[in-house]
Amino acid sequence: MVLSSGSPIPAIRIGYGEDAHRLAAGHSLILGGVAIPDAALGTVAHSDGDAVLHAVADALLSGLALGDIGDYFPDTDPLWAGLDSRAIVGRVLELVRERGYAPSNIAVVVTLDRPKLGPLRSQIARSVAELLCLPESEVGVSFKTSEGLAPAHVQTRATALLTRIAD
Ligand SMILES: Nc1ccn([C@@H]2O[C@H](COP(=O)(O)O)[C@@H](O)[C@H]2O)c(=O)n1
Numbered sequence: 001m002v003l004s005s006g007s008p009i010p011a012i013r014i015g016y017g018e019d020a021h022r023l024a025a026g027h028s029l030i031l032g033g034v035a036i037p038d039a040a041l042g043t044v045a046h047s048d049g050d051a052v053l054h055a056v057a058d059a060l061l062s063g064l065a066l067g068d069i070g071d072y073f074p075d076t077d078p079l080w081a082g083l084d085s086r087a088i089v090g091r092v093l094e095l096v097r098e099r100g101y102a103p104s105n106i107a108v109v110v111t112l113d114r115p116k117l118g119p120l121r122s123q124i125a126r127s128v129a130e131l132l133c134l135p136e137s138e139v140g141v142s143f144k145t146s147e148g149l150a151p152a153h154v155q156t157r158a159t160a161l162l163t164r165i166a167d
Pocket residue numbers: 112113114115116117118119142143144145146147
């Protein structure tokens with residue numbers, strides 16, 4: 001199979017996504033589909049504010065030049081208020097598969113000062129992996145602090161490797 005340009009359809013494609021949310025008291029903190037216990041601050045967002053899943057979804061979309069989640073779930077649409085971000089990933093996975101690709105592995109970096117997330121690494125990786133129908137071993141999750149530079153802020157970055165599964 002070739003593209004209209006005459007180039008072969010790529011067997012693998014790389015995607016990259018980011019997200020950031022302000023943190024405030026009285027909001028929940030959900031990362032990768034996991035509700036973080038004992039978080040003093042949570043994300044201020046239109047949806048459930050899951051910055052890990054937003055970055056992962058954007059990474060998948062960008063790998064196929066399909067825009068970003070705001071194109072599919074505008075934050076001006078009341079329909080998406082409080083949206084469970086697992087639904088965003090589910091829809092994005094459908095779009096990826098419709099184009100003949102599937103995610104092979106994902107790497108996520110979360111920059112957050114508190115709480116310490118290391119003890120939840122496996123739970124978050126497993127949750128993201130389940131959403132993408134991947135083994136846990138294919139989802140890498142790293143945590144960083146901002147060294148106190150952004151204590152009321154969560155920042156996420158994700159890369160996705162997409163592999164062609166159909167012509
Ligand atoms: N919310 C976080 C942030 C970081 N960690 C872990 O702490 C270690 C040191 O982080 P630095 O930003 O100071 O390099 C690192 O091993 C992180 O995994 C964490 O568990 N939770």
